[in-house]
Amino acid sequence: MKTKATKILLVFSITLLSLPALMAQKGVEDGSKYGHGEDSIRALQNLSMYKQFYRQKSYNDAIKPWRVVFNEAPRISKNMYIHGVNMYKIFFKNSKSVEEREKYVDTILMIYDQRMEYFNSKGYLTARKGVDLANLSPKRTKEAYDLLHKSVEMMDKQTPGFVFNEMMQTALKLYNDNQISEDEMVNNFALASKILDYQMKHSSSTEKRERYEIIMNNVELIFTKSGAATCESLIPLLTKRFKENPEELENLKKIVDLLRNFDCEESDLFEKSAENLYELEPSANSAYSLARVFIKKKNWDKAISYYQEAIKRETDNITIARYYKELAEILLATDGSPAKAVEYARAALKQNPNDGEPYIIIGRAYANADGFGKNKFEEKTKYWAAVDMFYKAKAVDASVADKANKMIETYSQYFPDKEEAFFYNVTEGANYTVGGWINHTTKVRF
The missing domain is CATH 1.20.58 (Methane Monooxygenase Hydroxylase; Chain G, domain 1)
Structure with missing residues (x-):
């Protein structure tokens, strides 16, 4: 039977035999931050060394001690992984070899994987992997896309x-x-x-x-x-969203805006959403949405009524100008009153005087005036007034110059000729007031 002293000696001997292993274990092996014994010293030395080189932007010198830390002390810090990705991106950028660049990409992905293993945040880091892969290796777009979806x-x-x-x-x-x-x-x-x-x-x-x-x-x-993005693809998607929250204000606003942006205003969904939106929040935007509904239905009176409501509620001058322009266009397109179209166009100019479009509208309204003048000569004078507006349009707004020039070319053909003007004692270059509701002073041209 072994004595107590013998047992103590045996245990002490086993401990001594195990001591070198305990004194020299890497962090990757024992789950610690730095490891133990000589390995912990090695990890701390290399950590200090790579950080010093990294701060100096000496990345070629930093990468060797960084690799030691990465392989032997993976729990040492999150920053170690961030620095590693940064350095390999720089190596990637400076490399001329396609093969080498792809190896750097793979290394960056591996760094993310190890960081996930030891520091979790798997969703966020999977997303970062996807972003970096998409930017660094365009040929691997599908792989990047799958990572982003997974995240x-x-x-x-x-x-x-x-x-x-x-x-x-x-x-x-x-x-x-x-x-x-x-x-x-x-x-x-x-x-x-x-x-x-x-x-x-x-x-x-x-x-x-x-x-x-x-x-x-x-x-x-x-x-x-x-x-x-077509009406056919959007409407089923947005119909589901509407049914889930038919009276939720922000939901309705988003549905209405999307359908309007993709020209789906003729849909029943747009009408229902616009009506619900107006009932919940009778704003300029919701009134405008209903105006667009009734335009598609060709109910011009209701459309004009909701436009006027939108104008009353709107506070932004540029938006008010747009509403007035669209009103004027409706009147021109539906053979409404050209005089009223001019009134709305001039109202738009008061809100936004640097926009050439209202002048285009006014010119078209002048040119389209029916039953104008007492005779053939007076009827043709409306084209002088119209062309003046087209010149004015491109003078204030270069973006409409092409459109204005086409209008000028078209309507100049209908100016009176000298023979017609001779009978009314009108000479070229003289001032002339175009009568009727136009009431515009211009220069005589043949």
Whole structure:
């Protein structure tokens, strides 16, 4: 039978034999931050060394000690992973070899994977992997797109806004390359807009809400550019959204805006949404939406009535000018009163005097005036007044110059000729007042 002293000696001997292993274990092996014994010293030395070189931007010198830390002490810090990605992106940028650049991309993805293993944040880091892969290796767009989708599945309503912007960009590229379907493009938009809507509603500050709105506008712009945004694809998607929240104000605003932007105002969904919106919030925008409904139905009286309501409620001068212009266009298009069209166009100019379009409208109204003048000569003088307006349009607004020049060329052909003017004692270059409701003083031209 062993004595107590013998047992103590045996235990002490086992401990001594185990001591070298305990004194020299890496962090990757024992789960500690730095490891133990000599390995912990080695980890700390290399950590200090790489950080010093990194601060000096000596990345070629920093990368060797960084690799030691990465491989042997993976729990040492999150910053170690951030610095590693930064350095390999710089190596990627400076490399001339395609093969070498792809190896750097793979290394960056591996850094993200190890960071996930030891520091979690899998949803966010999967998104960062997807963004970097999309930007660094365009030929791997599908792989990047799948990573971004996976990250949204993981984070759902907590998904950062940048993910949706990148997801839609990669989706657009794949859609244009026929790698994803129109339905999938629509579903991407539906997913992004649903979560962004939620995030806007639950933003903790105005600043955050505004950031989400900017991202939402980008998502809508990408969707628009894709060509997948048609009434046929949008209406089923938005009908479902309408049925889920038919009296939710922000939901109705978004549906109305999207349908208007994609020219789906003839749909029943647009009418229902616009009516609900106006009942909940009788604003300039909701009145305008109903005006557009009745234009599509060719109910001109109601359309004009809602335009006038929108004008009363609107406070932005540029928007008021647009409403007046559209009213004037309605009257011209429906053979309404040209004099009233001119009145609305002049009202638009009061709100926005640098816009040439109202002058185009006035010129067209003059040229289209029926039953004008007592004789053939007087009837043709309306074209002098019309052409004056076209010249005025391009003088105040260069963006309408091409349109104005075409109008000038068209209507100058109908000026009176010298023989007609001779009988009325009218000479070229003289002042002449075009009569009737036009009442415009101009110069005689043949």
